[in-house]
Amino acid sequence: MITETQASTALIAAKDLTFAYAEEPVLRDIFLNFQAGEFTGVIGPNGSGKSTLLKLIGGILPSPSETVFFKNRELSRYKKKELAVSIAWIPQDKQMAFSFKVIDIVLMGRHPYLSPLSFEGEDDYRIAQEAMKQTQVLEFAHRSFNEISGGEKQRVMIASAISQKPEVMLLDEPTSALDIKYQIEILSILKQLNEQENKSLILAMHDLHLASKFCKRLVLLKEGRVFCEGPPAEVLKKEILEEVYEVKVKIFQDDEDGSLLVVPERS
Amino acid sequence: MNKLNLTTMSSRKFTLGIGPFLLLFLATLVLAPLIGPTSIDIGKALSGGLDAANNVDADILFLARLPRILLGAVTGAALSVTGAVFQALLRNDLAAPFTLGVSSGASLGAVIAISLNLNFTILGISTLSIAAFAGALGTMYLVFGLVKTRHGDFPTSVLLLAGVTANFFFASMVMFIHYMADFTQSFRIVRWLMGGLDITDYQTVWSIFPFVILGIGGLFFVSRDLNLISAGVQSAMSRGVDVVRTQKIGFIMGSLITGTVVAISGPIGFVGLIVPHIVRLLIGPDLRLLIPGSMFFGASFLILCDTVGRTLIAPAEIPVGVITAMLGGPFFVWLLKRQHKRGNV
Incomplete structure (x- = not known):
């Protein structure tokens, strides 16, 4: 409670x-x-x-x-x-109908800070640039978002969310x-x-x-x-996961970081 | 590694993006009146007064060609900007006033006004225009109301199908009204349905100009919101865009300017499909550039199509709607095929 x-x-x-x-x-x-x-x-x-x-x-x-x-x-x-x-939210689906550039997508994170009709200023570009450095997408700032790989897209979306501050x-x-x-x-x-x-x-x-x-x-x-x-x-835990996922599981632990590996048991 | 050049989106970039389209528009505006089946002496046209009896050149230039060209500019600009905005709102480059049924809805409204002999004006606006606007807006509500899902999205393939269906349905309604009409009305309906820029005067152009400018201005005001929506509705929400408000502004302003120009020029298809697409290929999908770019390029495009229409088989004329449809039909098929390849439809 x-x-x-x-x-x-x-x-x-x-x-x-x-x-x-x-x-x-x-x-x-x-x-x-x-x-x-x-x-x-x-x-x-x-x-x-x-x-x-x-x-x-x-x-x-x-x-x-x-x-x-x-x-x-x-x-x-x-x-x-x-x-x-x-609060920033990053979707799972990253299909885009139009070929925006990576920098355009990242700058969209600055939208809540801008008034109507204004263009992004020096500050917005600096913030976007830092966000792109942080997620290592700066080198393809001018490439089309639709042409980059799935992992790169995710990093671009994170950069966009970062620039939303x-x-x-x-x-x-x-x-x-x-x-x-x-x-x-x-x-x-x-x-x-x-x-x-x-x-x-x-x-x-x-x-x-x-x-x-x-x-x-x-x-x-x-x-x-x-x-x-x-x-x-x-x-x-074994008993919790078996009830929720409705499958028999085994759980292994990584000795180094204590992370858990859940694998289904052979039936 | 190539050098990174993060120039800001300054007035410089804006000017560089829009400049060529503005120049094209100005050039078209100056050159198109000089072209026509009757060659005119420009010096003579500009020197004398506007006395038709004494100065035939001035008469042709200022009374026959120029108003027609101005109407072409306003119509082309309105349809193209609407197309650009609809495509952004629906995230699909097949969307346009024509393919969504908005143009034919406006036609139906106008034809009803003609058949009921509504020839008066309200606050200086003709009932024909009001009926066309109502038809355009009504179609938007109808098509979107039918297609809208519970979650508030519009599956685009269904939407286009509904739009095309609305097109056929309204066309048959128009034919029905036409069939029932008496001879005078019938003549007016046929003349109007052919679409064209040929019967016009300065007063007509000035009467629609404020609405189109107001509509385009309203759409430009929300251009950055439209950008975010065109990149994804839910992402736009999480970045603070008032999606519902922007959709309303987009669809109402788009219907307003489409209805306004369709009432005067008749149904002219495909301009709103072709123009934004070409402009987007040239300067990218940013609506802050795409709206003014489509406005200037759309104006030039329709003036050029009409210039071809009135000179190609002179002294006879091909209505401009025929020219745009002949270009637009194959273009639409090409777009559809390309989208199909990318798996978007």
């Missing part, structure tokens, strides 16, 4: 959040707090509501009244640009469909943002091993409900 005092210190709080696209709720009775500076992974089987939860927290989807709060203020009470300088970054499956090298690259960048700049990160993730390796805290969803939450070692 969440007490009032705990809720008031949280950066983001979901209180009794239930949400449905149609009739059938995708999320039910969610109570969750996210503290400043946390690195949280949201895990769970396909269709358990990970993406939807991120979109509600990020204000992409309209949440029912009095259910989602940022700094104790309901999300709908923020102006759109006000919320955008606090938010306190919280929400990432929907940032490592899916990427090779291991790029997965580690992306997560290392995020780790750096979390540790050095104290950004709060909330990631929807599929890969349980990467989740245990990088996240400080995991939230496990099943059929729209929070099944359990806590440090990775407390969430990634």
Whole structure:
């Protein structure tokens, strides 16, 4: 149970959040707090509501009244640009219909800071340039976004979110469909943002091993409900995962960093 | 490693992007009136007064050709900017006032106004224009209302299909009204449906000019919001864009300027499809450049098409809508094929 005092210190709080696209709720009775500076992974089987939860927290989807709060203020009470300088959200789908250049995409993160009809100024370019250095995409600043690889696209999107200068970054499956090298690259960048700049990160993730390796805290969803939450070692347990994923698993531990490897048992 | 050159999007870059299109437009505006089946003496045209009996050259230049060219400019600019904005809002370069059924909706509105003999003006605006605007806006609501999903997106392939269906449906309604009309109305309807810039005067041009400028200005005002939407609706939301407001402004202003020019020039197809596409290939998808670029290039494009139309088989004339359709049909097929290859449709 969440007490009032705990809720008031949280950066983001979901209180009794239930949400449905149609009739059938995708999320039910969610109570969750996210503290400043946390690195949280949201895990769970396909269709358990990970993406939807991120979109509600990020204000992409309209949440029912009095259910989602940022700094104790309901999300709908923020102006759109006000919320955008606090929370950035990075989508999973990165298809783009038009061939914007990488620099154009990164500069889009400056939108909430600009008034209508104004062009980006020196400051905006400096901030975008630093963000691109940080995610190592500066060398293809002038290439078309549609022509770069999946891992590069993800780094560009992160650079765009960085130039938005938010306190919280929400990432929907940032490592899916990427090779291991790029997965580690992306997560290392995020780790750096979390540790050095104290950004709060909330990631929807599929890969349980990467989740245990990088996240400080995991939230496990099943059929729209929070099944359990806590440090990775407390969430990634055999009996919990077998119930949630409905498959027999074995869990191995990496001796070096203590990360957990979950593999299905042969049936 | 190649040197990085992060020049800021300054007025310099803006001028470099738009400049060539502005120059093209000015050149077209100066040269097109000199071309025509009757050659005119420009010196003589400019020297004398506007007395038609004494100065035939001036008469042709200032009373026959120039208003027509100005109407072409306003019409081409309006349709092209609308196309650019619709394409951004729907993230698909097949979207245009014509392919979404907006043009034919405006036509239906105008034909209804003609058949009901609504010949008066309200606050200086002709009922024909109001009916065309209502038709354009009504079509937008109809097509989008049919296609909109629960999550508020518009699956583009379905949307285009609905647009094309609306096109056929309204065309048959127009034919029905035409069939029921009496002889005088029938003549007016046929004349209007042929589309064209040939019957016009300065007063007509000035009566639609403020609406088109207002509409284009309104769209330019939200051009950066449109940029973000064209890169992804949900990403745009997370960057602080008021998506619903921007969509409303885009669709209403687009319908306003489309309805306004269609009421006068009749249905002229494909301009809104071709022009933004060419401009985007030349200067990129940034709406802050694409809107003014499409405005100038669209104006020049329609003037040139009409110049070809009135000189090619002179003294007879080909309506400008026929020229744009002959260029636009194959262009649309090419675009469709290209999109199909990329897997977007």
